[in-house]
Amino acid sequence: MNIKSKDKTKVLIVFYSMYGNTAKLAKAVAEGARQVENVKVSLRQVEELVPKEIIEANERMKQVKKGLTDIPIATNEDLVEADGIVFGTPTRYGNMCAQMKQFIDKTGGLWAEGKLINKVAGVFTSTSTLHGGQETTIITSMIPLLHHGMIIVGVPYSEQRLFSMETGGGSPYGASSVSGPNADKSPTVNDLEIAKTLGRRVAEIAKKIAEKQGQKE
Numbered sequence: 001m002n003i004k005s006k007d008k009t010k011v012l013i014v015f016y017s018m019y020g021n022t023a024k025l026a027k028a029v030a031e032g033a034r035q036v037e038n039v040k041v042s043l044r045q046v047e048e049l050v051p052k053e054i055i056e057a058n059e060r061m062k063q064v065k066k067g068l069t070d071i072p073i074a075t076n077e078d079l080v081e082a083d084g085i086v087f088g089t090p091t092r093y094g095n096m097c098a099q100m101k102q103f104i105d106k107t108g109g110l111w112a113e114g115k116l117i118n119k120v121a122g123v124f125t126s127t128s129t130l131h132g133g134q135e136t137t138i139i140t141s142m143i144p145l146l147h148h149g150m151i152i153v154g155v156p157y158s159e160q161r162l163f164s165m166e167t168g169g170g171s172p173y174g175a176s177s178v179s180g181p182n183a184d185k186s187p188t189v190n191d192l193e194i195a196k197t198l199g200r201r202v203a204e205i206a207k208k209i210a211e212k213q214g215q216k217e
């Protein structure tokens with residue numbers, strides 16, 4: 001489905017989630033973006049690489065996948081249509097997951113044509129452990145986005161929850177959560193609020209840029 005809708009700023013949230021935590025953050029990012037007037041928000045997931053039989057044999061993964069079936073698979077066209085894009089990935093050894101990497105690696109044609117230049121981008125992640133690489137994942141995920149010429153935004157400290165001393169996620173680099181060794185600890189209220197702040201911020205900045213471009217046309 002083409003997400004273009006005239007007059008509205010378009011924000012796309014594209015994510016991968018195996019155990020559901022990144023998906024919960026994605027929904028909070030979408031909620032935050034929706035709080036900005038005249039913004040159309042679309043949620044997309046990237047293609048799965050885990051073989052079907054492995055998912056079928058794991059009740060948890062199976063249930064998570066089932067719960068996400070209504071979210072369409074992201075395409076390059078979705079990226080081109082959007083004014084702002086927020087990328088969500090679980091942490092894999094301090095980096096983005098292979099599913100998201102594959103999705104981004106398929107955007108070479110867009111890169112060659114400069115199709116993502118000046119789109120606003122943000123990143124969020126989920127880890128098992130507190131110091132397991134949230135910041136490295138978010139920052140390394142930003143590198144291909146910079147190659148694309150995207151305008152990267154994070155979460156400024158005007159978001160007071162970044163000062164919280166409670167165990168959880170959230171940093172100036174983006175939104176995050178800590179899911180614990182079994183990936184069964186859902187994002188906290190603070191994590192979800194910070195995710196909303198990220199979504200709102202990407203939407204607000206994307207809207208300003210889209211409006212400016214509109215005035216020039």
Ligand SMILES: Cc1cc2nc3c(=O)[nH]c(=O)nc-3n(C[C@H](O)[C@H](O)[C@H](O)COP(=O)(O)O)c2cc1C
Pocket residue numbers: 016017018019020021022023090091092093094095126127128129130131132133178179180182183
């Ligand atoms: C192959 C693999 C590598 C992982 N690497 C890390 C890591 O470097 N640091 C960490 O804290 N958690 C790591 N995790 C745990 C996931 O990042 C964590 O469970 C995350 O919350 C899952 O998100 P999801 O619920 O959206 O799938 C790893 C998990 C897998 C399967």
